Amino acid sequence: MKKRLTISGLALGVTLLGVGFSTTFAADETLRSLAEKNGIYIGAILNSQWFGGGLPGNYEQIHKTQFNIVVAENEMKFDATEPSENRFSYGNGDKMVKYAKQNGMRIRGHALAWHSQVPNWVNNYKNDKKKLLSVLKNHINNVVGHWKGQVDEWDVVNEAISNNEPQWRGYSVWYQGIGPEFIDSAFVWAHAADPDAELCYNDYNLEQGVNPKAKAGFLLEQVKRWVANGIPIHCVGSQTHVEDTTTDKHFIGSPDSLRSLARELAKLNIKLKITELDIGFKSGINVSQSDLERQGKTFREYLDIILEEPNADTYLIWGVSDKWSWLGGLNRQKGLIYDDNLKPKPAFDSIMVRLQNFEPPQDTAATDTTANDTTVTDTTKKDTTVQDTSIAIPQTAGPGSVTMHVAGHTLFITGMKSAKVDVFDMQGRPVFSGKCEKGAVDLNVAEGLYMVRVREGSRNLVQKIAIK
Ligand code: XIL
Secondary structure (H helix, E strand, O other): OOHHHHHHHHHHHHOOOOOOOOOOOOOOOOHHHHHHOOOOOEEEEEEOHHHOOOOOOHHHHHHHHOOOOEEEEEOOOOOHHOOOOOOOOHHHHHHHHHHHHHHEEEEEEEEEEEEHHHHHOHHOOOOHHHHHHHHHHHHHHHHHHHHOOOOEEEEEEEEEEEEOOOEEEEHHHHHHHHOOOOHHHHHHHHHHHHHOOOOEEEOOOOOOOOOOOOHEEEEEEHHHHHHHOOOOOEEEEOEEEEEEEEHHOOHHHHHHHHHHHHHHHHOOOEEEEEEEEEEEEEEEOOHHHHHHHHHHHHHHHHHHHHHHHOOEEEEEEOOOOOOOHHHHHHOOEEEOHHHHHHHHOOHHHHHHHHHHOOOOOOOOOOOHOOOOOOOOOOOOOOOHHHHHHHOOOOOOOOOOOOOOEEEEEEEEEEEOOEEEEEOOOOOOOOEEEEEEEEEEEEEOOOEEEEEEEEOOOOOEEEEEEEEO
């Protein structure tokens, strides 16, 4: 408690670009640099004010310094990208893609099939199943196709499950007009439009337990079915819009419950991502320093899932500063990690400290820097000593194993037919991207140490290599 207070005080006093300079945080340490050290993505939305150019300059500076993954708050949704039938509008999305590339960030696309923010013209076809299917297919083909190879992952289906009795959400033009098969179809179409994109199902209230009566339990049954039927789904996004525990007596979610979901998904080789995190207080109440510190602890507990679970890699916050947040509409406040003046809150410190102190795994690949290392590694650099071994990701063992090694500038891969290869420098900046179709690919990079990620569908392997 005392330590955190000290850090916050210093961070508030001498903050530059959102980085608290104190004896604890070195000047070059940011959320981003520490996340990269731990092999995870940390991000925040670019909000609609940013797209309108209406934010102070240091907002963008903070955003690109602190985060390495980005998603648009509203600008890639259906109503933004296809405001009238078959007339597509990509200006804002392109702006974000350009920004992300300039700053070496991963890009999430959000969202393709959702009941909300659907333009009115779609409702004209609500009684015409065939037409609605072609509307959705055309939308997905065009939007995913437009950003093929640029948007790394998509929320293909968003919020399709109802809140109460877990079942499909009834009030959705897609569900009412097509039936639940709109979901399976959306994944198949998205995969066809960009076979390299990671495809997620995204929803809220997934931190409320994995039992048949809870949303996560219902979802898990669907994921099992999708996997069994070969539907191309690779990840579940947990929005994680939660309320501070003491201000909501109905609050029943917890980081532990979300961790259970991650572990169930691992058995299916599906990733869990936290995609829209905010931890708000009820509007109108006074929020004290100790409330903010408790909030920081909760932010840290959700981060632990991403650091510790081998199939979890992304921690995305639904906003940067409390000043520009959607939470007011939800009757909540102060749910983010920077305050109204873009100063870091105790939650920022809590995340920083955890990222600093997390012990990276004793992973052979992460420590071996020899050029011809042929060690087969896990897909992440996570500490598996805290894991239940039953959740190991299947492709890392047995006949389906993937291996890679490098000789000179050539990377050799076994166990994948057509792998997407991404090479990052040790600061996490992308330096090479290409395909490996015949077991080998020439890496056009200078001598040095790099992290390589090879990916085919939902299987991936990350390994450190040395080019000599
Ligand atoms: C919200 C945006 O933040 C608001 O600006 C907009 O008015 C409504 O949508 N779940 C989602 C997000 O998947 O797209 C929502 O974003 C928040 C809840």
